[in-house]
Amino acid sequence: MxxxxxxxxxxxxDVIGDNEHLGGATFNFSAHAKKLGHEVxxxxxxxxxxxxxxxxxxxxxxxxxxxxxxxxEDHPTGIASVTLDGTGQPSFVIHRPVAYDxxxxxxxxxxxxxxxxxxxxxxxxxxxxxATAREVTSxxxxxxxxxxxxxxxxxxxxxxxxxxxxxxxxxxxxxxxxEEEVPVVDQLCGQSHADLETFCRDYAARxxxxxxxxxxxxxxxxxxxxxxxxxxxxxxxxxxxxxxxxDAFAAAFxxxxxxxxxxxxxxxxxxxxxxxxxxRPGAVPSxxxxxxxxxxxxxx
Numbered sequence: 001m002x003x004x005x006x007x008x009x010x011x012x013x014d015v016i017g018d019n020e021h022l023g024g025a026t027f028n029f030s031a032h033a034k035k036l037g038h039e040v041x042x043x044x045x046x047x048x049x050x051x052x053x054x055x056x057x058x059x060x061x062x063x064x065x066x067x068x069x070x071x072x073e074d075h076p077t078g079i080a081s082v083t084l085d086g087t088g089q090p091s092f093v094i095h096r097p098v099a100y101d102x103x104x105x106x107x108x109x110x111x112x113x114x115x116x117x118x119x120x121x122x123x124x125x126x127x128x129x130x131a132t133a134r135e136v137t138s139x140x141x142x143x144x145x146x147x148x149x150x151x152x153x154x155x156x157x158x159x160x161x162x163x164x165x166x167x168x169x170x171x172x173x174x175x176x177x178x179e180e181e182v183p184v185v186d187q188l189c190g191q192s193h194a195d196l197e198t199f200c201r202d203y204a205a206r207x208x209x210x211x212x213x214x215x216x217x218x219x220x221x222x223x224x225x226x227x228x229x230x231x232x233x234x235x236x237x238x239x240x241x242x243x244x245x246x247d248a249f250a251a252a253f254x255x256x257x258x259x260x261x262x263x264x265x266x267x268x269x270x271x272x273x274x275x276x277x278x279x280r281p282g283a284v285p286s287x288x289x290x291x292x293x294x295x296x297x298x299x300x
Contacts, residue, residue: 003258005033006113006147007122008043008137010100011055011069012078014092014243014283020051021243022058023283024078024100025124025154028247031284032273033122034064036255041113043136044127045070047099051077062284068109072099088239088278094126094156101130105139114145120254122150126159128168141171148210152250153177155184162188169203174257175212176250182214196231200224213253213267215246215274223267225257232267235275235295244283249274 009026030042042064046052048071055077059066078098083091105113121140127133141149151172153165165188169175177185182199186192193199200212204224211225220234252273256266272295276287 003119004039005120006041006118009124009127011044012080014080014082016082021282025247028244028283029250032248032251041065043068043103045072045099045103047072047077070104072102075099088241090243102132103136105136114143117145118147120150121147124152124154126156129159148173150174155181173210178215196222197229220271225263228263234271237275237279239278240281242278245274245277248277
């Protein structure tokens with residue numbers, strides 16, 4: 001079942017040593033959602049520079065629409081300096097302000113994006129610290145069009161504050177975060193929870209979420225959908241780098257939810273897609289559904 005997905009967020013080049021990989025959490029998500037067969041409209045901005053040209057070229061090669069990616073005159077295309085530790089875990093230095101901080105949507109752009117009505121509007125946190133980006137996102141989320149709102153919390157140092165995260169959580173239908181972000185979210189919200197199930201149930205009840213998922217790296221994920229809570233084990237792969245794995249997981253998570261799969265099937269599929277991406281270099285490596293299925297057949 002083809003779904004229409006509108007995503008708004010950052011696109012940037014991850015600079016790892018002498019190599020540059022196209023990335024940015026929301027862009028990565030969009031690319032993986034497109035790979036899964038969905039109609040994806042990505043809202044962002046790039047500079048009028050060589051890196052911006054390369055972003056648009058790569059998007060076209062991927063079959064991703066560039067219609068809502070603005071060109072910004074006075075800010076460069078985004079970059080992040082990435083350092084990988086011995087286990088492939090990244091640390092990022094994110095350079096701001098850059099082009100993706102200044103997306104633009106005219107009233108006619110907004111009308112075009114929302115007709116026909118999207119099934120999902122996807123957003124993260126990093127871009128939203130920009131007042132311009134937050135205003136554009138607020139207009140998207142304020143449209144009473146029936147779209148579900150997917151918030152991937154994805155906290156980066158110096159790129160969030162308590163008021164912002166609480167506001168974005170309150171506008172969400174479905175939320176994804178990682179295990180390390182759970183105590184941070186609790187602190188930002190003045191809460192404390194003894195375990196993941198209590199955390200998920202409490203926030204879902206208070207904020208009206210349909211589903212919430214906590215990723216746990218190689219350990220898999222914890223997942224609440226409706227009243228059903230489960231923990232799904234991960235898959236053992238040789239880690240090349242983990243950049244983009246959470247974004248691929250999010251795309252697979254949305255894919256399964258949108259198809260109305262049983263909770264365990266959604267969680268297992270998302271775990272497999274995330275694991276596949278960690279086994280290959282870059283945030284949006286090549287993969288096929290056959291490879292995903294084969295990974296599942298290997299057992300845990």
